[in-house]
Amino acid sequence: MSDKHATDAYYKPYHGPAGGWGALISTQHHWLQSKNATRNLRTLLKTNQSQGFDCPGCAWGEQHKPGMVRFCENGAKAVNWEATSRTVGSAFFAQHSVSALYAQTDYFLEFQGRLTEPMRYNPTTDHYEPISWDDAFALIAEVLKRQDTPDRVEFYTSGRASNEAAFLYQLFARAYGTNNFPDCSNMCHEASGYGLISSIGIGKGTVEIDDFEHADAVFVFGQNPGTNHPRMLDTLREVIKNGKQVLCFNTLKERGLERFQHPQNPVEMLTNGFTPLNTAYFIPKLGGDMAAVRGMVKVLIEMEAEAQARGEALFDHAFIAEHTQGMDDYLKQVEATPWEKILDQSGLTREEITHAAQVYARSERVICTWAMGITQHKHSVPSIHEIVNLLLLRGNIGKPGAGACPVRGHSNVQGDRTMGINEKPAKLLLDKLSQRFEFEAPSLPGHNVVEAIQAMLNKDSRVFISLGGNFAAATPDTEVTEQALRNCELTVQISTKLNRSHLVTGKEALILPCLGRTDQDIQKTGPQRVTVEDSFSMVHASAGVLQPLSTEMRSEPAIIAGMAQATLGSFPIDWLSVVEDYDRIRDLIQDVIPGFSDFNHKIAAPGGFYLGNSAREHRWNTPAGKAIVHTHGLPEHILHSAAADLITHNTLIMQTLRSHDQYNTTIYGLNDRYRGITGERKVVFINPADLQRLGFTEGQEVSIRSLWNDGRERRVDGFKLVPYSIPAGNVAAYYPETNPLVPLSSVGDYSHTPTSKSIAVVLEPNQSTRII
Incomplete structure (x- = not known):
């Protein structure tokens, strides 16, 4: 196999649904590329089966319903990648x-x-030379x-x-x-563990997968299931088909969160039909989710006052009194937060935030899910506290169809x-x-x-x-990490x-x-x-x-x-x-x-067994014996001061992310189908207004330099600019190629997680550039 990239990288916006024929064609390609096609077809049919093996990809759970196939496109890539004959x-x-x-x-x-x-x-x-065990x-x-x-x-x-x-x-x-x-x-997900333990006494999600069947609304924060855990799309598809609400908050406009065509549904495949995967799509700025949720709660406080004037209540006051500590202080903090700061930091309009709050208020059972778009910021733990506080307001932890659901990565x-x-x-x-x-x-x-x-x-x-x-490859500050090893x-x-x-x-x-x-x-x-x-x-x-x-x-x-x-x-x-x-x-x-x-006996059951969750049972393993409602002000700046002090009008905030042909640091191919990229990984997704404002052109090659006040230069070269639906002031690029830009000391408060979703960068033209 040649390691040479395609001579001409190609960018063409993708307009089809997630899944569908593209997923089947991709699965077939990786199946044949494994050089074990016949054997691996039988292998794939054992994926996530009771008498088979667990997919080596994501950790999304199984709804054990009839059906022969229980793998997604990226699961098939992972299986064929591992089950190669090379x-x-x-x-x-x-x-x-x-x-x-x-x-x-x-x-x-x-x-x-x-x-x-x-x-x-x-x-x-x-x-390397052979050695005996x-x-x-x-x-x-x-x-x-x-x-x-x-x-x-x-x-x-x-x-x-x-x-x-x-x-x-x-x-x-x-x-x-x-x-x-x-x-x-x-x-x-260290921020998820810390945030949940400090709030509800256990560092795991409180929902079971069947809760999605009973949810009235699912709020999806900071994640791209179409690439990172595609089986979740099927679950969200069923929520929509049940007539319920899915609201997505994600900095990039992702096809996998907009519409989905089930590869195992012949009607959808043959008629080119698809299921829309959201009833509202919000595009906050990087790091703006906490402010968005803060705004929702601010609207809910107003709605609660209106309800009380009618002799009613929106909040679950009995649940709050029995099961929480600190709610009054938190609500006072929310009321004191000015709308100007909420709107500026979130990047959303007041109308958008109000709409999200109204959906939450109308829904008796709400699930909030999140992934690394939430957990890889300086203020990730306060953001998770904010999401938990939102759930606690109406007793949405510990009842069917509701709860907190951090979506883990590796299986x-x-x-x-x-x-x-x-x-x-x-x-x-x-x-x-x-x-x-x-x-x-x-x-x-x-x-x-x-x-x-x-x-x-x-x-x-x-x-x-x-x-x-x-x-x-997985860690930040690549040059520093390699020297350490x-x-x-x-x-x-x-x-x-x-x-x-x-x-x-x-x-x-x-x-x-x-x-x-x-x-x-x-x-x-x-x-x-x-x-x-x-x-x-x-x-x-x-x-x-x-x-x-x-x-x-x-x-x-x-x-x-x-x-x-x-x-x-x-x-x-x-x-x-x-x-x-x-x-x-x-x-x-x-x-x-x-x-x-009775471990050995329990795993004999199809689907295994449920470990249980203390918070789901309203047993709060916190010092107070109740769910703790944490109060934080919105961050003064989403960046650490070591970067914020260097910001100029040309500074952008970068997040690292995966391509669709990737799982963590494993690169299956050089395409990113849903984002329209073919044959290339060194790209920067940028808002068209920023492209024009900074004097660049589509396809121009640039260097990315991160800003951090420690005297070390962090730079990667030869990245091509791709216009994309992303908030002005924000850019995105693939890791591990951009991990060298993440300073080792840029970590989240409380969690110590690298802030790979909020890095201050500037773009600088390469001496020689070319157009895609």
């Missing part, structure tokens, strides 16, 4: 040096295929044992890891002596946290671990992602072990496919090839299954169906057990014994993690 082994690494591979694109790297044997980096030759584990153990404190080691996790792998991983790290658990959730990112992947573990978890395994679990807080990068940069942390993921004594990557992180090595580096979701996992007692938790707290089993491409590939639990046994011996468990039968791991989980009693 392989990367010793012959490949003998042919390609690490330096040469580093010069390739992320798309090229992952396209090469599945990793098939453990490899060790040789800095003298600049090539025993020698790899011995090297890891030797380096870990010589550290003067366990806190020199960072144990990173990706949301793809199963519950069983995540539980063993956290047990290994804590038995070793550290809570250093930088995790992919630190970069996406088990929520389960990882449930299993104890947390740099700030709860005392209950540590007490349970100490009691069950008879050792004193470490209690000092560990590092999140940003703290881990800083610790490696300072050489305070010296070992980096990654359970899945692509840390070098290169400072390490040892980097260990447990991976399915070649990626950028394998090419940014410590002084020693290992690649350990693991099984994926689609692969059969055969251990000493026979075929194994793992479990995952979706966005709705449903835990279900997953069992791969494909024979692994190499006998040298091992499961994630087996790799973790091998590292732990070499490092700790049979302390605090017989590591090698428990991975002979994963039922034994689940027995350990049920002894420690609440909600998992």
